[in-house]
Amino acid sequence: MRWVLVVALALLAGCGDEAGAGGGDARLVVSAASSLTKPLTACSEEFEGADVRLSFGGSDELAAQIRQGVKPDVYAAANTRLPDELAKEGLLSEPVKFATNELVIAVPADGAATSVEDLAEPGVKLAIGAETVPVGSYTRDVLARLPSGVQKKILANVRSEEPDVNGVVGKLTQGAADAGFVYTTDIVEGLKAIALPEALQPSVAYGAGVVEGAKQADLAQRYLDGLTGGPCADALADAGFGPSPTG
Numbered sequence: 001m002r003w004v005l006v007v008a009l010a011l012l013a014g015c016g017d018e019a020g021a022g023g024g025d026a027r028l029v030v031s032a033a034s035s036l037t038k039p040l041t042a043c044s045e046e047f048e049g050a051d052v053r054l055s056f057g058g059s060d061e062l063a064a065q066i067r068q069g070v071k072p073d074v075y076a077a078a079n080t081r082l083p084d085e086l087a088k089e090g091l092l093s094e095p096v097k098f099a100t101n102e103l104v105i106a107v108p109a110d111g112a113a114t115s116v117e118d119l120a121e122p123g124v125k126l127a128i129g130a131e132t133v134p135v136g137s138y139t140r141d142v143l144a145r146l147p148s149g150v151q152k153k154i155l156a157n158v159r160s161e162e163p164d165v166n167g168v169v170g171k172l173t174q175g176a177a178d179a180g181f182v183y184t185t186d187i188v189e190g191l192k193a194i195a196l197p198e199a200l201q202p203s204v205a206y207g208a209g210v211v212e213g214a215k216q217a218d219l220a221q222r223y224l225d226g227l228t229g230g231p232c233a234d235a236l237a238d239a240g241f242g243p244s245p246t247g
Contacts, residue, residue, distance in 0.1 A: 025051045028216050028223060031062040031070075033078035033134065033206070034164040035101070035183050036236075040076075043235035047226070050219045058133040058164035066091055066211060073220035076208035076227070078134035078165075078183075083207035092209040098227035100242035101183045101204040103138050105194040106172055113179050114194060116146070120153035127160045127168045127177035135165045138202045139181040145200050185240040205245050 028050035032040055037056050044052035055062070059077035063086060066075060075092060077083050083095035107113050119126055129136030143151045159177060162168045169186050171177040183204065187193045208227055210220040226232045228244050237243070 025049060026216055026219060027051050027053055028074070028219050029053045029055065029072040030074040030076065030223065031055045031057070031065070031072040032074075032076040032208075033057075033059045033062075034166040035078050035135070035186055036076060036206070037166070038185075039235035039239040039241065040232065042238075043226070043230075043232035046231045047223060049222075050216065052223070056164075056166075058130070060130075060132040060134075061163060071213055071215070072211055073214040073216045074208060074223050075211055076206065078204070078206055079137070080205050080207035082134075083209050087209060091212050093212065093221075093224075095207040095209040096224060096228065097205050097207050097245045098233075099206040099236050100245060101185055101206070101240075102242075103135070103142065103181055103196060103202055103204060104184045104187070105179055105196065106169070106182045106187055106191045107179045107194060108172065108175075109190055109192050111178060111192070116142070116154075116194075116196060116200065117150060119157060119179055120150050121157075124157045125159045125176070125178045126154065126157045127162060127171035127180035128158055129165060129168060129181070130161045130163055133162075133164055134204075135168065135181065135183065136161065138204055141202045142181070142196060142200050206241075 030052060034056045040054055044054060059082050063082045066086060080097055083092055086092035087095055105116060128139045143154060160171055165182050165186050168180040168182050172180050172191055184193055208224055210217060210224055214220050
């Protein structure tokens with residue numbers, strides 16, 4: 001974690017009022033969950049008045065960086081718990097819920113698994129998110145709803161616990177895992193999704209807020225507003241995310 005923090009501090013140093021690459025615009029730094037990479041990369045190019053610099057990673061890791069003094073302007077997580085905790089600690093403005101998603105089992109396109117029970121079969125190599133990252137927490141919520149015998153067999157097949165959802169996808173695309181729990185928006189070429197039964201599906205909601213002490217607070221608030229209406233909301237919908245739980 002220490003080297004990650006050092007890199008983050010170096011990246012964010014000088015990102016305040018310095019002109020962006022486009023010339024004349026301020027720099028707006030957005031720290032966001034890895035699963036938001038595609039839509040936020042697309043929509044941030046259209047943000048007016050600032051050169052948006054995006055930093056993606058595990059929501060828990062990004063929250064830890066804020067607690068240790070890193071000051072992005074906006075923080076967006078793949079759950080609502082972390083933004084709520086940061087707000088209670090006085091490190092984030094009142095969070096807003098801006099999108100939803102669904103957890104699925106991802107397998108190679110030619111994979112044999114067709115259900116969550118298949119993950120309990122001997123020899124299955126499973127990749128999941130670490131317990132502290134949202135995708136890992138959602139995964140454990142799913143497993144906790146299974147019969148204890150099935151749950152134990154699935155956990156015994158876990159070969160890696162990744163720091164973010166991109167790590168799980170990477171294990172699958174590299175052939176290092178036979179299956180993994182990811183969001184439906186993270187299914188890429190070469191992978192297919194196995195839907196979870198409704199009774200097992202966790203409630204996946206995204207939350208975000210303006211970081212207290214942000215150098216670009218006004219621009220950050222406008223970016224935050226755009227997550228529920230505007231180019232970023234459109235990009236989220238185009239990427240397969242569901243609408244805000246409140247709208």
